[in-house]
Amino acid sequence: MKIDIILAGVGGQGILSIAAVIGEAALSQGLFMKQSEVHGMSQRGGDVQSNLRISDRAIYSDLIPAGKADLVLALEPMEALRYLPYLSAEGWLVSNSVPYVNIPNYPEEDKLKESIARFQRKVILDVDSIAREAGSVRAANMVLLGAACPFLRLDYSGLQQAVRRIFERKGEAVVELNLKALSMGKALAEQEFKP
């Protein structure tokens, strides 16, 4: 069993909390994992990614080779496309549909939509709105993680426990918000895609 995931977004969007939850869940299931993160300059509003590798065998490289990722999980649609070269033939793209425009030459909406439409194996959701519905836009990353559940091959209850452990110190209300966001994302993705 092996899952290679590329998490993508813009510095400050919170991809590292997604990585932390998946990592925690994987480790508690006795799996090996490696997760490389971006720290430093790019965190100032630049493009950031994290390579998350989970396996039942020892993992060598901290980086995922091109064409080998099972999942690109993105909090921003243009950032999702940036990592297409890493997706395998069976790989899935799960992304937020809401652009984060902080550069002057950000692509026009139609062109961006067209590029995404060309790619087949995908789940695209407005995770910001769903998170707002769940209680706060700050839980957008957990909606996205929920949407990735059908592809993760990790125990759902394990993910729930990981969410609990990671957000525990911020209080029960924050835990509940994130759990709700997670389950809403999962439900929506399951509507679009039935494994």
Add this chain to the structure above:
Amino acid sequence: MNSKLLLLADEAVAQAALDAGISGVYAYPGTPSTEITEYIQSSDKAQRENIHRNWSANEKTAMEAAMGMAFAGKRALVCMKHVGVNVAADPLMNSSISGVVGGLVFVAADDPSMHSSQNEQDSRFYGRFAMIPVLEPSSQQEAYDMTYYGFELSEKLGFPVMLRITTRLAHSRSGVVRREERAQNKLRFSDDPRQFVLLPVNARQRYKKLLAAQQDMQALSEASSFNAFFPGKDLSKGVVACGIAYNYLMENFPEGCPFPVLKVGQYPLPKTAIAQLLENCGEVVVLEEGYPLAEEMIGGLLNRGNKVTGRLSGLLPRDGELNPDIVAAAFGLKTTQLFEKPEVVMPRPPALCQGCGHRDMYDALNAAIAEYGERVKVFGDIGCYTLGYLPPFKALHACLDMGASITMAKGAADAGLEYAVAVIGDSTFTHSGMTSLLDAVYENSPITVIISDNEVAAMTGGQDSPGTGRLEAICAGLGVEPEHIRSLVPLKKNHDEMVRVIKEEMNYRGVSVIIPRRACIHTLNRKKNSKQ
């Protein structure tokens, strides 16, 4: 598996140092080394045992303080990014002459591909230059084990030991198993009163000791379990894989590499195993992150005998970090990329945060200098404000190294530049801008220094800045005329005032310092969030 800690390699280094019984960590922040010290700063044990963990003013002061601790018989960890090693090079080079009493591990964190740096220098050269052992981990577990072992090695040899990591490993997380905790050392001094007094008469003796120790260091490398030889059936090639390059090799040969492989984790390079590869294999491929240090040493200057290939020979790119795909190509293996990056994808460079005080400073500076055209140049420095080079500001004409803004402005003024402006951050100013300013004061150079003060080292994540609250006093103490030290609050509503002050000071033909001061909003937000 659950007994494993999930740690960044940086955190694994920190945990190992704590477990190995350090009495202090000394460091100046710098990507990708910062998280080592931050981990120790947030550790209960460090607090309980009063392990030193405050930031130092720069890498040189960090290394010197660590040497003081090692002089006193206790164990010290020193951490910095690769370019910080240049700043600490003086004490580093002399620390191998004096040697140590307590163990000293010097962590150099290199940044190949320059993710957050101005060059990709390879610290292994410094280790070789200082003639001390260098350890280079390939995994988070090895980062832990090597740091732990590094302290034993340092005390056994009586010399500092370097640990070299690179960005990819430093910022990657994996499971790590700890070893037993060692107690801190007791205060203990050298039996030889000459050891640490590097007058020529003593230094010559100590240098002979360092030279004599080379044999021991070599022997330890030959026997080290961090240098592992894996036989292979196909002798057309042999592979020397240093540090994390080994991972990229094995990623491509998941069922085992067909060629014999020497995995290198401890330097000086193990000669016996390398000789064996050279003797038995048609070609020796050297995989290393950084400069072609091992390749050049193994091939020799002219490389007339064996076929030794790597970054130098052109088999692998000469610059940038390695990855599994680059290594696959070097072995003629196919990669399976199916999809192209669509053309609509634009680069997204980092930028100053919305609401950042540096923005207001640059708006004012650009307005102030507009009328002077080519008669003004702005010398930048290292920090968030370096992003002022990018649009929309396009404000900087230079950025070399920490502290250089002031001294380059001075040199350009010496050369006849009419308006030389330096832009430097508060942490960078106390790191190495103060001596630069003294040079300018000494000659009353006509330069305008803007210390854009956000009261932290923001670029590296908001660490304390030792100059906070003291900048005016420092400048006055260095001899800047008090009426030419101008403090401002960089806000939109103060724009006109700022423009006026910058113009006034540019037209003063001596040293002036302008200090726009407003707390880093990123740090403020983070503090607010962690309180919630």
